[in-house]
Amino acid sequence: MKMDRRWWLLSLTVMALLVVIQFWSTKDVDRRTAELHSLLSETQTSAMQLMQRVGYGGLIFHFKNLVLRPHETDNHASAVADAKQVTLLIAELETNAASMGVEFKLSSTRAMVNAYLPRLDEVQRLYQQGYSSIDIDRAVRFNDVFAIREIDLLIDELSAVVRSQVRQIKHEGKLLNWISMGGTIALSSLVLALLFNQNNRRNYVDAIQQMNAELETSNTGLTSVNKSLKQFAGIVSHDLRTPLRHIGHFSDRIIEDCNDPAEVTQHATIIIDAVARMDRIIASLLEFTRSGFKRPELSPIDVQELVTSVVQELDTTIKSAGATINLHLDGYVQADAELLRRVLHNLLGNSLKYTHPERSPRIDLEAVPVGESIQFSISDNGIGIAPEFAERIFEPCQRLHDSQNQYEGSGIGLTLVKAIIEAHGGSIKLDTAYTAGTRIVFSLNAADSPPLMNAA
Structure with a gap:
């Protein structure tokens, strides 16, 4: 200088x-x-x-x-x-x-x-x-x-x-x-x-700084993903052993000393459930490795168009649950359309899954500009999540409502959502002040201009 x-x-x-x-x-x-x-x-x-x-x-x-x-x-x-x-x-x-x-x-x-x-x-x-x-x-x-x-x-x-x-x-x-x-x-x-050269040099410096910032963001995301993957690998190995033990135990009982057809059917049902659970765990692992490690391909996306498309894809599930969905959408977001679609599928899917037995399901989805970001908020009137689990729910294979296998799942959904949001340079959290059910809030960078092509 x-x-x-x-x-x-x-x-x-x-x-x-x-x-x-x-x-x-x-x-x-x-x-x-x-x-x-x-x-x-x-x-x-x-x-x-x-x-x-x-x-x-x-x-x-x-x-x-x-x-x-x-x-x-x-x-x-x-x-x-x-x-x-x-x-x-x-x-x-x-x-x-x-x-x-x-x-x-x-x-x-x-x-x-x-x-x-x-x-x-x-x-x-x-x-x-x-x-x-x-x-x-x-x-x-x-x-x-x-x-x-x-x-x-x-x-x-x-x-x-x-x-x-x-x-x-x-x-x-x-x-x-x-x-x-x-x-x-x-x-x-x-x-x-x-x-002119100085301006070019400044542009180069700005570009390098931007690349370094993106690289740092990617490294942070990779560090988080690697940490989650290590946790996931440990938990998955434990969760896979449990159904395997069930399969082995009840298979032995069928072979060795089970002559009652009703008892054989019962043991076979347990084995089938264990296999299904193993299949869900393996499918979740594959989805996490595909999406959790993918680098986002950013482009301007019309929030209203993408969210409306996701809601239409979930139309059968929404009608089956008898749910009402209210949308309040505005702005454009800089994101990977495929990955953001997975995020919305997971969060809306959770709201449709963890419904309260005494209330008609209702989901409010908002996306509004806040400063230089678009803030998404997905609120439901379901069974909710206790505030003390606000951090734990984003860890792999954490199932808070699975004591009696009432809700299907592998516990990897929110972990995947968090990895995708952080790979975009955004943030996600559980709104612990919301007590009428569950509210998940996440933010992504706003786009400067409308998308040139259909985001869907």
Whole structure:
């Protein structure tokens, strides 16, 4: 559990970091692009100032005016000031170009300035010697076209470099965005996959826990059945010996010293009864081994449909006993239809068998939802069972009303019923508070949905 929490925390942290990187990348692209454009704008401004200081509004202009009108000393001073300013602007432009990754030297412009400065003094000297303006112009002329073109070339190259760097910055930004976006998508997919696997793992764990619970229930049922079977085997061995002794004893008497036909008939009747009892015991043993060890095949069962079917099967016995059966049924139960049918046959059969001689038999069978279970209750007005036998009646071969063989049976019926109910994960008990006869109560798990097929 701690590892899962650490993993989720790490995943969320990485996803948040990727989102921050993507946001930072976008902002960084905008910032770097703005800085480049700002630097280019400053450089263009400096270049325009340089062109003004160099061109026909600056150094060249004042130099030409000085040549044409050497007597005007203002042109000399203005030209010198322009030359100094041009030198500063050249250094500034070269520095800006270097910061933008461009090694560009304004050599022609610097050479022009260096050539014009001494020529200013030369103009004054030639004028004082009496040379005409035409002669002075021929003497000091300098080709300044390359200087003007050089500044234009610098501006063009810087603009191209800025455009290239902006494209590179945007490309890097897009690449980083794609990487962070891809990482976010990949991590999200991984998180979803792990979440899916975790859900599957939880489903597997739930399934295993359910199987373990079912196995534990089955083991509990098997333990109970094995215990009952051991008790049953011991009691059956004793009960089988009794009729066998009767058979042996009365057979010997018939063979040895019985000449009276009436006495022979009496002994033979005792032998026949003993054989019948042995047959019932053996049949009960077979039924217990078939049903007591069978694993329930669960399915949704309509309680009303199944109970009604069982009552119809017992119709002859019910009419023979003159019994009245009242049904109050509701809900669906999760059970094995065949085994539940055996349970109902046994319990209803007991109510029809152990009737009170002074009362008309009446049986009330209820099945109602209680929480997540269906609670069955079978009540009769028969001879009843004393509360002190509430546990003993579910033990094998316990016959409480068989002192004179008044009621047929092997004493295995309720043992089988208890084994079947517990194999379903249910419980069964004798209601000791009920005194009008016998009431057996048992519970089974309710079904979530109606059965798809006829439970009968």
